[in-house]
Amino acid sequence: MSVLPDPIEAGLAQGWHVTDCATLDQDRTLEADVVVVGSGAGGGVTAEILALSGLKVIIVEEGALKSSRDFNMRESEAYPALYQESAARKTRDKGITILQGRTVGGSTTVNWTSSFRTPDITLAYWNKQFGLKDYTPQALAPWFQMLEERLNIVDWPTDPNENNDLLRRGAARLNIPTSRIRRNVNGCWNLGYCGMGCPTNAKQSMLITTIPSALQHGARLLTHARAEKLDLRGDKAAQLDCVALDASGLAPTGRRITLRARHYVLCGGAINTPALLLRSVAPDPHGLLGKRTFLHPTVVSAGRFEQAVNGFAGAPQTVYSDHFLHTEAIDGPMGYKLEVPPLHPVLLSSVMPGYGARHAAVMGQFPHLHAMLALLRDGFHAESAGGSVALAANGAPVLDYPITPFIWDGVRRGLLTMAEIQFAAGAKSVTPVHELGEAYSSWPQARAAIGLLPFKLLLAKVMSAHVMGGCGMSDDERLGVTSSTGRYHGLANVSVHDGSLFPTSIGANPQLSIYGITARLASGLAQELSGKPAARPSRHSGASRNP
């Protein structure tokens, strides 16, 4: 455990209303003005604004409340404790591995802190295709600015680590522009373990900002509570039925929690929110619920360098390139964003193809390995309609995401680009993460070989850390199940405030898009429910500051 002071421990000692439902020995019924399902980017922002506005809020979280005293920077403990399905959530055909948080703070507790406003071209597309007229850069700017201030999203002043700098240097030699990534940190130690929960409370995740602030203002947090079903009567939700999970988070204990509120806000992320609505048999006259789920399908290229890269050390993501998001029209061949991932043994060893002596030889080069990511911008083309969420027999969500030839074309171009940049940065060899890929020793050799690689399920490893869509917004009910104000069409007291609102992928790491957009939605909702202007959160709203 971390030896630093733990703001969550301090808050609990002060008497925050937090119930670990794993410990319940009887069923419970609770009432509030608003029930917020999920405590990640959307749920955290929403809960704080509602609580500051004087509304009585209950936050329901399926995961556990873990904090810096628990964050020991070990993958073996972080993945089962903090991620959906031990960081091994998969699409139906197992072709894509999905990294998603399941803990208080959701994915913000384990993300890599990359903060981008929603790109202008994405908003322009939403305006044109889905009629989202008030989603302009100008209209959203004050909301992004408010959350940037709230979460200390600023330019990161420290030099990039070598893993990031190789992207910058390689791209520069090819005249490909790169920029620096802004981060939501305050007093960051530049350690590199963001993905396992910040041990120093520098990351301004929901866990240490909005959730403590909401709790400070009287909100109640239920952990190990899975939202099972909204009880819908006519056009209203009468209650939310939850089941308590045991301490491992795997099995129901048999205890049930019934929550009644004036309004229900769903913030479980783009897989769990559509699934909750499907289990609730929410109205869906046009068959859109759980459809158009986007992932930014992501592929990896590994380079070996003479010098030490030490991809495990230092802020994980500080350099990016959007060059290949702009070389084609947004609705043309798939564009991709370039970033790098932090490298730690479990994630790296699982991703690297092959086994036995070949795999061992790759791992033996660990400090010299560089990895680059191409995140493909999905959802802007007829052949990139995304995935769909359905329910397994046990009610759990299953995401079916077919990787179409159109996407494989983007994968191939992404792997080519990354290899070229890595060689330009001085790589001794480059291996596309593909079962038939080899360690190529020159760019011409890699270019020829990648050009010939067959692309099919699981040959190229495809990952995602950005799940979006499934409850897409449009005021035209034929184009989306939620309105531009986040209300679920056909239900008077149910809103969606998370990444599932997005009618396409974002084309950038989505956390700031979720923060800014849900802040506006939550402020509108707070005003409507309280009859007075919504409170404006700031960095001084709660127990959020580092000493």
Added chain:
Amino acid sequence: MQTRRRSFLKIGAAGAITLAAGGALYRLANPPALPHPLALQGEAQAVLRAVIPAMLGSVLPADGAPRQAALAAATGRVLTTIHGLPLATQKEVQDLFGLLALGPARRLLAGVAGGWEHADPQQVDAFLQSWRTHSLAMLRVAYGALHDLIIGAWYADPSTWSAIGYPGPLKELLA
């Protein structure tokens, strides 16, 4: 060439049917399957013990007591990893090992003669090599599960880090 390709596909399809039927058969023979944490017993555990050395290869000590200890540790870590997965996924993993434990699946799909306990390492290696890039997606999926479970679990343990030059987390921060 055409004929050979076609008959290969035919065997592939037969294999897929066997795989599906084998899973069902295994479940029938082992009710009630779950929700219970996975427990690998008998021949299913022998599958894991046979696959681990092939998957990990040269990172394991070459022989003697150190090798036996490393194999036992690796097996334990795989089970720990599996126990962190959702119960429905644990059931899928159990089905996979249960299926491989069945003689016909072992012979037809994996191409391993005799029991798993004394499986020829070369045959186990050939089995992994074949499933890794197999034309049937289902077998590539099964290979991927074995790969991630065994290799990921191996490198989860701090005792494996010095060999790959990973310093691990800052010790000063940990109590």
